[in-house]
Amino acid sequence: MSFPLTPPPERDFPAGRLQQRKEQLVSEIYATAVKQAPRYPRRILVSVAALTVAGIFAAAAYAGYALTRPVTPVVTIGCYESDSLDANTAVLAAGTKSPVAACTRNWASAFGAQPPASLAACVLPSGAVGVFPGDTSGDTCKSLGLAEAP
Amino acid sequence: MVDLSDRALWEQARAGDGSAFGVLFERHASRIYNYCFRRTGDWALAEDLTSATFLLAWRSRGRAPLQAESALPLLYGIATNALRNQRRSLKRGREAFARLPLERTEEPDFGEDVSARLDDQAAMRELLRLFRRLPRREQDVVAICDWSGLSYEEAAVALDIPIGTVRSRLARGRRRLRELATTSGPEEGVDVVPLRIEVNEQ
Numbered sequence: 557m558s559f560p561l562t563p564p565p566e567r568d569f570p571a572g573r574l575q576q577r578k579e580q581l582v583s584e585i586y587a588t589a590v591k592q593a594p595r596y597p598r599r600i601l602v603s604v605a606a607l608t609v610a611g612i613f614a615a616a617a618y619a620g621y622a623l624t625r626p627v628t629p630v631v632t633i634g635c636y637e638s639d640s641l642d643a644n645t646a647v648l649a650a651g652t653k654s655p656v657a658a659c660t661r662n663w664a665s666a667f668g669a670q671p672p673a674s675l676a677a678c679v680l681p682s683g684a685v686g687v688f689p690g691d692t693s694g695d696t697c698k699s700l701g702l703a704e705a706p
Numbered sequence: 707m708v709d710l711s712d713r714a715l716w717e718q719a720r721a722g723d724g725s726a727f728g729v730l731f732e733r734h735a736s737r738i739y740n741y742c743f744r745r746t747g748d749w750a751l752a753e754d755l756t757s758a759t760f761l762l763a764w765r766s767r768g769r770a771p772l773q774a775e776s777a778l779p780l781l782y783g784i785a786t787n788a789l790r791n792q793r794r795s796l797k798r799g800r801e802a803f804a805r806l807p808l809e810r811t812e813e814p815d816f817g818e819d820v821s822a823r824l825d826d827q828a829a830m831r832e833l834l835r836l837f838r839r840l841p842r843r844e845q846d847v848v849a850i851c852d853w854s855g856l857s858y859e860e861a862a863v864a865l866d867i868p869i870g871t872v873r874s875r876l877a878r879g880r881r882r883l884r885e886l887a888t889t890s891g892p893e894e895g896v897d898v899v900p901l902r903i904e905v906n907e908q
Contacts, residue, residue, distance in 0.1 A: 561887055563833060563853050564826035566740040567819070569756070577757050578731050585724035585764055 622681070623703045634686040635659035637667050639696055641686075650685075655705065659687040677705035712777040720767045727767075730777055731760050737778060737854070738785050744853050745789050745845075747831035749823055751796075758795040759785040779863035782856060786846050786865065836886050844879030851876050 569577075633655045637644040646666035652658040656675045663671035672689040678697035680686040685705050690696025697704040708729055710718075718726035738759055742752035763770075763777075763784050770780060788795035837845060850861045851872070858876075862869045 561833065561836075561883055563744045564829050566736070567743075567823065567826070569736045569739045569753070573753065574732065574735055577735065577753070578728050581731055581757060581760055581764070582724045582728045584761065585727060 619701075622701060623698070632684055633658060634680065634684065635662065635666060636686055636688045639688045639690050639700065641680075641700060643688075645686075655685045655687050678702035679705050711775060713772050713775055716767070716772045716777055719764070720771075724764075727760075727764055734778055734781055735760070738781055741782060741785055741849065741854050742789065743826070744830060745834075745849055746792075747827055747834050749827065754796055755785065755788055755792070758798065759788045761798070762788060762795065773863050774860065776860070779856065779860040782850055782854065782860075782864040783866065786850070790842070837883065839886055840879055840882055844875050844882065847872055847875040848879040848883065852880070 633648045633650050633652070635646040635648060635658075637646075644667065646659070646662060648655075648658050648662060655677045659675055660671045663669070674689075674691050675687050676690040676694075676696040677685050677687050678700060679702055681702075686702070688696050688700065694704045710726075710729070712730065712733070715726045715730050719730065735756055739752050739756045742755040742759070743749055746752055746755070759781060763781060766784070772780060774780075837848070840848070846865055847861060850856050850864055851858065856864065858869050858872045861872045861876075865872070867875075
């Protein structure tokens with residue numbers, strides 16, 4: 557009996573099995589690709605959704621604060637020529653208990669016109685008081701995104 | 707696509723083309739299948755290990771650019787690792803393929819040579835009984851160079867070692883194998899005949 561150190565001859569991978577194994581491999585490759593594909597975008601979508609929700613909460617909290625915040629001690633009053641934060645403004649030294657009356661008194665010298673029939677005092681983002689042409693129902697301040705000054 | 711070189715197919719596979727990888731499988735599966743058989747002495751196990759090798763190759767394609775024109779050295783390297791970590795590789799391969807039932811088909815060609823394959827298994831296991839007494843690193847080099855016909859350069863790529871190391875391990879492995887064959891036969895009381903392995907000391 558011989559004891560060869562060479563292995564038996566090579567044999568072909570059985571043809572049918574080869575095809576089956578190939579199909580199995582390719583299917584697994586595509587299945588993995590499909591499984592992996594949404595992983596990245598889903599993570600992004602979750603992050604975007606979380607940031608959006610956080611943003612909405614922050615905006616709501618800020619709006620609530622802006623519409624209700626109290627007047628902080630200030631040294632000036634702004635008299636606005638029209639109901640816009642970009643309008644011409646006459647800045648008066650604070651020290652009066654009635655910003656509306658102060659603006660009415662100084663309106664003609666500041667803007668060269670008669671003061672409007674009614675003015676509304678609002679709390680500016682800085683915490684100072686801003687006086688705008690408008691009614692005293694509070695709608696003027698609200699339309700500007702400001703709280704009504706007490 | 708079948709006319710494309712291994713390198714071109716590998717690049718397509720790296721870009722995510724599964725069918726290009728399928729062509730590589732068809733092209734080289736038999737070589738890897740025979741290599742796995744010669745390392746295990748089991749045709750069925752060799753088939754599973756071949757699938758596991760290609761699955762591992764697919765998963766590592768992004769990390770492994772082809773260093774040679776042929777994908778074979780890389781595949782032999784992956785197969786060698788799969789053989790070394792056989793249990794884990796097969797577990798992964800079987801987990802991956804478990805979703806896709808592999809039906810046993812009628813294989814006329816397989817049926818005809820089934821007894822020859824059984825003989826192969828018996829002969830190979832006898833040889834492996836001796837072969838496995840070599841250090842693992844020498845087994846790898848002898849199996850890749852002498853049993854699979856890869857060049858020193860290809861073996862160096864497959865095993866990620868310098869060519870000089872391939873040469874020295876091969877020479878040591880061959881010498882040890884000859885010594886083992888002359889001191890231990892396959893069965894008690896059976897004479898050992900001269901080796902048929904071609905010794906090519908370089």
